[in-house]
């Protein structure tokens with residue numbers, strides 16, 4: 001697929017109704033879920049986009065791009081409710097066509113306006129009643145079993161808001177992973193955490209059965225980190241480096257990843273060089289275009305998505321480095337790099 005079209009789509013989005021969306025929550029994207037040329041794609045649903053869909057094909061104005069595009073259908077597990085009355089959809093959601101994603105704790109100690117990451121809306125979906133504050137291990141296990149059985153889910157992503165404990169929420173994920181795997185043995189699970197104070201929790205997550213891990217920096221430049229993430233950016237990069245290195249020792253090379261956002265103002269050459277360093281450590285740099293979601297501080301302040309040319313340039317260069325190192329997203333067992341929907345790295349060959 002042309003990386004130009006894929007990068008353009010990632011920023012300008014597409015005009016099509018999508019039943020599977022994540023309109024608010026943790027992380028940086030606000031997208032509808034589609035399948036483009038057989039790969040997961042999370043794209044802005046934008047009534048002003050020049051791209052539209054007809055007959056499962058992507059059209060640019062009146063021109064057929066020749067690319068296949070289909071909408072992910074509403075999964076059957078969304079229609080179920082737990083015995084204690086919580087809709088499954090509020091416990092975990094479908095991402096792409098086959099990833100089950102959950103935010104185990106939907107609150108964050110860093111959510112006060114002066115601390116909050118400017119791209120995040122983790123507590124907005126809670127306020128809107130779209131989710132519950134804390135998902136129990138039993139609820140997660142129940143929903144995972146149904147999503148696998150009814151909708152063919154093939155992997156699970158568990159993220160968490162940062163908690164006040166010294167482990168920043170990681171130990172709660174240990175319990176959640178264990179419970180899901182007792183119910184659905186063999187389901188590949190990725191956990192996503194901040195660097196935990198005590199690195200031994202990384203061993204515990206692996207021992208519980210998680211197969212991959214995301215420790216997401218979002219930016220590598222300290223000035224950009226402080227500007228965009230006043231709370232999280234105060235965690236020194238040395239803590240990230242120690243956590244990545246320990247995670248690679250425990251989970252293995254290319255089973256550790258970090259989200260990095262294109263469009264926060266980081267110098268593109270520095271960003272690509274930083275990715276080179278991460279790849280050398282065995283960490284997959286999942287570079288993703290930043291699209292400001294409704295409800296974020298960034299959107300309130302009028303920040304816009306980066307130009308598609310920047311997304312293409314950084315993604316193409318990082319994909320080349322990944323190929324050189326033999327580290328492909330598709331080789332990860334679970335998680336965002338394996339899913340690939342939020343970025344264009346896989347379309348660029350990374």
Ligand code: SF4
Pocket residue numbers: 027042095096099101157335336337339340341342343
């Ligand atoms: S890349 Fe990660 S956040 Fe994006 S759709 Fe896939 S699993 Fe969800």
